[in-house]
Amino acid sequence: MWAASCLASCCASCACEACKGVARGISRRSARIAYCGLFTLSLLLAWLLRDFAGPLLEKIPWINTFTHTPSKEWFGTQAVLRVSFGNFLFFAIFALLMIGVKNQSDQRDSWHHDGWMVKFILWCTLIILMFFLPNGVLNVYGQVSRFGSGLFLLVQVVILLDFTHNWNEAWVAKDEQFWYIALLVVSLFCYLASFVVSGFLFHWFTPTGHDCQLNLFFIITTLVLVLGFAIISLHPQVNGSLLPAAVIALYCTYICYSALSSEPHNYECNGLHNHVKAVSIGTLVMGMLTTLLSVVYSAVRAGSSTTFLSPPSSPRAGIPGFIPKISGLLRCFSKLLF
Template identity: 65%
Template structure:
């Protein structure tokens, strides 16, 4: 487990350094823009050196490991929130792109996706009752988690279909499936000796499958953030950066005419997204990956024999489900509560 944390810390330092270096980069003429997009041989060399250095530090850094684990849990929680934001952004863009086509086949496709998602949600919830509420045992906590997930699924649909809410049932169905998945991963992470964990006989296999799904979700989130950062001028764009094609109010027409004689290097070419936030996503992903591999527990914990198993993991994931639900409902009701704000 120490090796996992060493590699994670090396990755985190690499991306954190770049995030700090890219602060306030607003113009593509800035030399740091070339560092961000190029210099791959030098970047790989720096990354390799940092990883090696993490394995060469003296034993006294065990104390630092403890601090690093606490920071990793905090950073991992932030990355879970980023995953939720990515999911909400993806589902809304998916729904809007199909609605804008304004064709019957796309409307049917939206209906099919919605129906499949809700069938999956309720079917999966039924399986959760079978697996994590065995007869003859008092499993009130597990029942509460599953019932709450079903209540949230109904709440998503009711709020999204409210006439005063500018929502759609398709994103609500996708979020319902994701919340059900989080409920499953939470329950499957219960200790193998817990009587209400019906999958305890296959705890190692369940732990491995949950780990693979978690890592896959992490990779997809990072890749999606990178794609969105590279193709969008709004999602990750710095608030103060000017948009291309926007006239600078400080420049008069005379100054504009005079500026035509300047070289191309002096022309304003604003960046399309925040380089600092881009690297910060990867830094948080490094923390989150380490927590997945160590089961959100201390490296010296006896319960870390099984990856991704333990009550800490259970509560982290169930809280992530509730935060996901809260954020989704907030995106629906916020325009009603604050009509003067622009939430587009």
């Protein structure tokens, strides 16, 4: 028994040291991996608590302050907001601490790369503390996060533009007919997929016999933007290509679907109400993957390239052709509008 206890203790100690060694190795190579890992963990935690933490939150008096207990969905939303708020505070604290750090000689650079055990404890502590806050604070955060989520969608578009621009440049640089044809095929596929999905949106969210003008407005607006992106991308002043516009068109169509499918399942214009559970899970998984890929890509690009998301006045700025194309696109778009 004594030998088994010693062996178990040694194994636990070795496992702990191995984990510390891996964490140190990861932090030395790239703190971005660890930060993305914490972000991924927060997404999974929010998902689990949304579905399973409702009965527990109902028993917390400073959360369930109602005479009539709200629905299970309300408590699930509260769990997600509290995890999100704790995660936001964690990253905001380190973002503020890193202001002005330009090279590794700054002492604060070690705060960014090292101390992952302390960071993980701080991250857990902040999330736990959020469950002790009153509902009023979370309601304010929920309203502010609505605008933050809209801003993040715009950031996702910029990230997607950067990715497709690099993709397009890489295939064009090969200067072979095969790759030009491949660019055309991919672009046409994205446009075809966008129009097919739009057709399903008309079928699902504008059922006959119901007044669904708002849904119709969103779908038609998306189609107008899809066509507008195609026209602007081919404008001589932009000097662009169809691939970035096609990918953005498909992304906008997905965003439109995501918004319409989130309508209440008892809403008469929501034609997917009979499959609300499967649609909700599918939309959630797709949204999480899109968010995670955007964060990981931006972290990798921002860390490995000094030009990505740098201000135009910075000496580090200068993605060849990318910023000029965006500015040209905006000028053309303003001309079309005004």
